Amino acid sequence: MIAQDTIVLSNQPAAPGYFRMGLTCVTGFDTAKPGQFIMVRTGTDGTPLLRRPFSLLGLIREADRVTGIEILYRVVGKGTERLSRCRDGDRLSLIGPLGNAFIVPEDCRQLVLVAGGIGVPPIRFLAQSMLEREGDLHRCVVFVGGRTKDDLVCLTEFDLPGFLLDVSTDDGSQGNQGMVTRSLEKALDAGPVDLVCACGPPGMLKAVSAIARERGIACQVSIEAMMACGMGACLGCAVKVRDDSQHYRHVCVDGPVFDAHRLAW
Ligand SMILES: Cc1cc2nc3c(=O)[nH]c(=O)nc-3n(C[C@H](O)[C@H](O)[C@H](O)COP(=O)(O)OP(=O)(O)OC[C@H]3O[C@@H](n4cnc5c(N)ncnc54)[C@H](O)[C@@H]3O)c2cc1C
Numbered sequence: 001m002i003a004q005d006t007i008v009l010s011n012q013p014a015a016p017g018y019f020r021m022g023l024t025c026v027t028g029f030d031t032a033k034p035g036q037f038i039m040v041r042t043g044t045d046g047t048p049l050l051r052r053p054f055s056l057l058g059l060i061r062e063a064d065r066v067t068g069i070e071i072l073y074r075v076v077g078k079g080t081e082r083l084s085r086c087r088d089g090d091r092l093s094l095i096g097p098l099g100n101a102f103i104v105p106e107d108c109r110q111l112v113l114v115a116g117g118i119g120v121p122p123i124r125f126l127a128q129s130m131l132e133r134e135g136d137l138h139r140c141v142v143f144v145g146g147r148t149k150d151d152l153v154c155l156t157e158f159d160l161p162g163f164l165l166d167v168s169t170d171d172g173s174q175g176n177q178g179m180v181t182r183s184l185e186k187a188l189d190a191g192p193v194d195l196v197c198a199c200g201p202p203g204m205l206k207a208v209s210a211i212a213r214e215r216g217i218a219c220q221v222s223i224e225a226m227m228a229c230g231m232g233a234c235l236g237c238a239v240k241v242r243d244d245s246q247h248y249r250h251v252c253v254d255g256p257v258f259d260a261h262r263l264a265w
C-alpha cells in the first residue's frame with residue numbers, strides 16, 4: 001500500500017451519471033488484484049477532507065509495466081461530484097492498492113460473475129484477469145444487471161473470448177426484464193458451477209449469497225461500507241460475520257471481498 005500523487009489521464013462520462021477515470025501510478029500497482037480498492041482525495045484543494053474508496057476497474061499497462069489504473073464511479077454526493085469535475089492533468093492524492101481480492105482457485109472450471117449497477121468495476125477487472133490465467137477454466141458466465149439500460153456501464157468490456165454475457169434490467173429497457181438474480185438462479189440450476197463472484201447493492205448480494213448457499217455453491221462478494229481511513233484505524237467499517245470468535249470484521253482490511261457464506265446478512 002502506497003500513498004502517492006497521481007495525475008488524471010482521462011475522466012470521461014461512461015453513462016448518465018457515471019464517469020470513467022484513468023490515473024497515473026508511479027508505483028505499487030504491479031501486483032494489484034481484482035477486488036482491491038483505492039482511497040482518493042477527490043478534490044485538488046484538500047476538500048472534502050476524507051478520501052473516498054473506489055474499486056479498481058483495471059490496470060493501465062505500458063510494455064510490461066503497470067503505469068496507471070482506471071476507476072469507474074457514479075456521482076452520488078460531494079466527493080464524486082468533485083471528482084467528476086477533474087480535468088486531464090489534475091493531481092489527486094491516493095492510497096492503494098488496499099484490501100483483499102477475489103480468489104478463483106486453480107481447480108475452478110465453471111465460474112459465474114454477477115455485477116449489479118456500480119458493482120461492475122471489480123467484476124470487470126476479474127473477468128479480464130481470467131483471460132490471462134493459465135489453466136482449465138471451461139466456462140465463465142457474466143450476469144450484469146441494472147435498474148434501467150442507463151445503469152448498464154462498460155457492457156462491451158465483458159465481450160471477451162469464451163465468456164457468455166447475460167444482461168437484465170428491472171424495467172426491461174435492455175436484456176431480460178427482471179432482477180439479475182432471476183437469470184442467475186436459472187443458470188445455477190442448469191449446470192454445475194464451482195464459484196460465484198459478485199459485487200453490487202447489498203440487497204442483490206444478499207440474494208446472490210442465498211441462491212448460491214441453497215445450491216451448495218461457493219460464493220465470494222465484494223461489499224461496501226462507509227470508510228473514513230481505509231486502513232483499519234478508525235474501525236468504522238465493521239461488518240458482522242458468523243462462526244467467528246471476533247464477530248466483526250473490517251471491510252477495509254479483512255475485505256472488501258468476503259466468503260458470502262460467512263457474513264451475517
Ligand atoms: C471498497 C469500496 C469500493 C467502492 N467502489 C466504488 C466504485 O468502484 N465506484 C463507485 O461509484 N463507488 C464505489 N464505492 C462507493 C463510493 O466510495 C461512494 O459512492 C463515495 O464514497 C461517495 O462519496 P461522495 O462524497 O460522492 O458521497 P457522500 O456525500 O459521502 O454520500 C452521498 C450518499 O452516498 C452514500 N454513500 C457514501 N459512501 C457510501 C458507501 N461506501 N456505501 C454506501 N453508500 C455510501 C451516503 O450515505 C450518502 O447517502 C465503493 C465503496 C467501497 C467501500
Ligand code: FES
Pocket residue numbers: 226227228229230231232233234235236237238250251252253
Ligand atoms: S475504514 Fe477505517 S477501519 Fe475500515
